[in-house]
Structures are given as structure tokens and as C-alpha cells.
Amino acid sequence: QDQLVESGGGSVQAGGSLRLSCAADKCTYARNYLTWFRQRPGKEREGVAAISTSSGRTTYADSAKGRFTISQGIRGNSAYLEMNSLKYDDTAVYYCAEGLVWDGDRWSDVSEYTCWGQGTQVTVSS
Numbered sequence: 001q002d003q004l005v006e007s008g009g010g011s012v013q014a015g016g017s018l019r020l021s022c023a024a025d026k027c028t029y030a031r032n033y034l035t036w037f038r039q040r041p042g043k044e045r046e047g048v049a050a051i052s053t054s055s056g057r058t059t060y061a062d063s064a065k066g067r068f069t070i071s072q073g074i075r076g077n078s079a080y081l082e083m084n085s086l087k088y089d090d091t092a093v094y095y096c097a098e099g100l101v102w103d104g105d106r107w108s109d110v111s112e113y114t115c116w117g118q119g120t121q122v123t124v125s126s
Helices: none
Strands: 005-007 010-013 018-023 033-039 046-052 058-060 068-072 078-083 092-099 113-116 120-125
Touching (some): 033 078, 046 068, 046 078
Antiparallel strands (some): 005 018, 033 046, 046 058, 068 078, 092 113, 092 120
């Protein structure tokens, strides 16, 4: 059952920006990572950016480095994804997820996450 709530998606021209938000205060499982995933048309879900809720350390997919910034709210029950210089290939449904990830190298493995949102659509026109 989805218990995270994403918002902020929409349509934007290439080169534009969007800020996604995730309300993460309703999941009951233990977690140490808040992560943004996306699923592009015809592709598997992939990790975009993650943040450790304890240390604040961030990790990014190569496609997101230098353009996207993940952050968390002061109380650690929300997450944000600032997306700049958007490209057509960024078009996807973006999901927020939280989980207990002990091996940081597995941050983008969907099986590490126990709580998900319903997703928010981001459409970038070229």
C-alpha cells in the first residue's frame, strides 16, 4: 500500500526546472534512506538520487549528477528533488521511496525499499 505522497510533477520545456516533493511521514517501517526513482516509458524503474536520513549523505545516478539535487526536510519526514536543465530523456513517472539500506552500493535497488508513493508524472518537451 502506497503511503508516500509525491507532488510537483508537470510539463516543462527542455532546459527548464521542476521541484518534486515527497511527504514521508506515514510509513511505519524503519528506514535510513529516502530515494527518488523514475520509470521512463518502456524502461525499468531506476534510481535517480538518494539521501541518508541520518547523515544527509547524498548519492546520484550519473544521469542526475550536476543537474538534480536531493534534500530532506528538517524532521526527516519529507524529501525533495530539485531538477534543473531538464532533458527530453528525463520524461518519466517519478517515485519517492523509503527503505532500510545497509549497503550503500544498493541504494538504487528497488528491492531495498518497503514504502512507495504513487508517482508523479514529469514530461519534458524538446
